[in-house]
Amino acid sequence: MTKKLVTAVAALAIATAALPQHPARIFDGNAWWAHIKFLADDKLEGRETGSEGLRKAEAYVVDQISNAGLQPAGTNGFYQPVKFVSRQIDEQKSSVALIHENKAEALAFGDDTFFNTRVDLSQEEITAPLVFAGYGLQIPEKNHDDLAGLELKGKIVVFLVGSPEQVPAALSAHYQTPGERWKPLKAAGAVGVVSIPNPASMDIPWSRIALNRNHPSMELVGPEFNETAGLQLALTFNPATAEKLFAGSGHTFAEIAALGKDRKTLPHFPLSVSLKAKATVKSASVEAANVVGKLPGSDPKLKEEYVALSAHVDHVGIGEPVNGDRIYNGALDNGSGTAALIELASSFKVHPEKLRRSLLFVFVCAEEKGLLGSKYFAMHPTVPTKSIVADVNIDMFLPIVPLKILKVQGLAESDLGDRAREAAQSWGVTVQADPEPLRNSFIRSDQYSFVRHGIPAVKLDTGFEPGSPEQQIFKDWLTNRYHAPSDDLSQSVNLDTAALYEEITRSLVVSIANADAKPQWKPDSFFRRYAAGK
Ligand SMILES: [Zn+2]
Numbered sequence: 001m002t003k004k005l006v007t008a009v010a011a012l013a014i015a016t017a018a019l020p021q022h023p024a025r026i027f028d029g030n031a032w033w034a035h036i037k038f039l040a041d042d043k044l045e046g047r048e049t050g051s052e053g054l055r056k057a058e059a060y061v062v063d064q065i066s067n068a069g070l071q072p073a074g075t076n077g078f079y080q081p082v083k084f085v086s087r088q089i090d091e092q093k094s095s096v097a098l099i100h101e102n103k104a105e106a107l108a109f110g111d112d113t114f115f116n117t118r119v120d121l122s123q124e125e126i127t128a129p130l131v132f133a134g135y136g137l138q139i140p141e142k143n144h145d146d147l148a149g150l151e152l153k154g155k156i157v158v159f160l161v162g163s164p165e166q167v168p169a170a171l172s173a174h175y176q177t178p179g180e181r182w183k184p185l186k187a188a189g190a191v192g193v194v195s196i197p198n199p200a201s202m203d204i205p206w207s208r209i210a211l212n213r214n215h216p217s218m219e220l221v222g223p224e225f226n227e228t229a230g231l232q233l234a235l236t237f238n239p240a241t242a243e244k245l246f247a248g249s250g251h252t253f254a255e256i257a258a259l260g261k262d263r264k265t266l267p268h269f270p271l272s273v274s275l276k277a278k279a280t281v282k283s284a285s286v287e288a289a290n291v292v293g294k295l296p297g298s299d300p301k302l303k304e305e306y307v308a309l310s311a312h313v314d315h316v317g318i319g320e321p322v323n324g325d326r327i328y329n330g331a332l333d334n335g336s337g338t339a340a341l342i343e344l345a346s347s348f349k350v351h352p353e354k355l356r357r358s359l360l361f362v363f364v365c366a367e368e369k370g371l372l373g374s375k376y377f378a379m380h381p382t383v384p385t386k387s388i389v390a391d392v393n394i395d396m397f398l399p400i401v402p403l404k405i406l407k408v409q410g411l412a413e414s415d416l417g418d419r420a421r422e423a424a425q426s427w428g429v430t431v432q433a434d435p436e437p438l439r440n441s442f443i444r445s446d447q448y449s450f451v452r453h454g455i456p457a458v459k460l461d462t463g464f465e466p467g468s469p470e471q472q473i474f475k476d477w478l479t480n481r482y483h484a485p486s487d488d489l490s491q492s493v494n495l496d497t498a499a500l501y502e503e504i505t506r507s508l509v510v511s512i513a514n515a516d517a518k519p520q521w522k523p524d525s526f527f528r529r530y531a532a533g534k
Pocket of ligand 1: 368483
């Protein structure tokens with residue numbers, strides 16, 4: 001043994017001795033996986049919002065949490081009914097064409113483009129000139145304005161998904177929500193948008209996105225939920241064929257994509273083609289529900305405050321077959337989070353813990369439709385609005401490698417990030433901020449619905465060291481299994497990672513529930529603005 005090594009071993013011994021002691025493990029991952037076996041069974045048909053499969057999954061959740069001793073906290077027992085309108089494009093009766101020097105070139109649905117029915121599309125034929133507006137973002141905090149100098153009145157705005165490098169992840173994510181993106185474009189008089197996914201940050205390959213483009217989308221019923229009012233046309237364009245939008249403009253898409261890959265500032269300029277589109281959309285009413293249960297706290301005053309734990313139960317249902325399989329089981333998305341929340345609820349019965357604040361377990365629907373169940377819950381909470389002091393959201397935490405690093409979405413935004421770090425460290429796990437901010441994860445799950453109502457939130461995921469072999473495992477998972485029928489029970493998961501994840505989450509929740517002060521946004525957090533007046 002060399003001296004160097006001896007020193008290293010001694011240092012390790014000291015470090016180990018200095019680690020805080022954590023209690024014995026409560027979770028082993030087996031019960032967690034058993035819940036997923038139920039939730040992701042083919043019989044539940046992928047738990048589409050409004051389907052019998054989701055109703056069965058939620059009945060299972062209600063069964064489990066009432067056995068765990070949670071009290072009903074919905075508006076109808078454990079349930080909070082939610083109403084939606086579903087929209088489905090009829091491509092046979094729809095068309096899109098580019099017009100260049102008075103000649104129309106029909107675009108192919110799927111290969112070139114498709115309509116985004118999350119938007120309440122106009123069913124009138126629309127013809128308008130196209131303008132390329134870089135990332136299509138106006139971010140006053142960073143003096144960034146993709147719209148500067150552009151004439152957008154009556155125009156259709158083409159943009160590349162993403163943001164320039166000087167914009168931090170949270171800001172970038174926030175300004176790319178459909179509603180925030182639309183605000184400045186609407187103010188400038190635009191009538192439509194064509195969004196080109198950034199090839200550098202696409203989770204799902206175009207072929208798979210295009211495959212399910214005609215799946216119905218949903219929106220909450222009620223004008224207070226329409227964030228893209230006035231947007232008449234919304235298309236998503238295949239980056240592989242996007243060159244045709246740029247023909248004759250003096251720029252190429254290859255040039256734009258190369259800049260976008262490194263988050264460089266993009267040029268903005270009028271395109272020399274116009275677009276003609278006609279959408280025919282079928283609408284229907286859909287009903288589903290959130291499931292809400294509570295565990296009352298013990299402190300006479302603090303028990304009036306709730307620490308919310310959230311996870312979505314829904315997935316995308318039955319879709320186009322991939323390798324002969326039509327059922328999109330959603331084992332990890334988000335059977336994994338639903339199961340973890342059930343297990344956390346049960347753990348407080350089997351291993352009671354004194355909690356000063358109350359816990360609110362919120363199992364939402366329609367996350368896959370655009371965070372709609374949580375959006376509804378946050379707008380119409382079943383406990384007094386101001387009583388929810390935090391949200392810890394679990395969505396697809398991907399226990400597919402050993403848990404050495406915990407990725408914390410929202411790490412720097414509130415003191416929940418510090419608590420998450422402490423909780424992870426007490427279990428020997430380090431934390432990291434999102435190493436892939438371009439994926440916009442902070443706005444892509446239900447925590448964001450709480451954040452928009454001023455409630456500090458975090459989402460914890462299994463992390464990896466950038467450049468490590470683990471990174472490739474995650475990348476492969478997203479490419480092959482994310483929103484695919486193969487996110488099913490046949491994949492292998494790391495039960496120890498799932499168990500450790502549950503321990504850390506439980507430690508975090510206990511720490512939030514028992515702290516003297518309720519969670520606070522960091523003074524420099526962008527999201528603090530939503531807490532104003534609370
Ligand atoms: Zn999903």
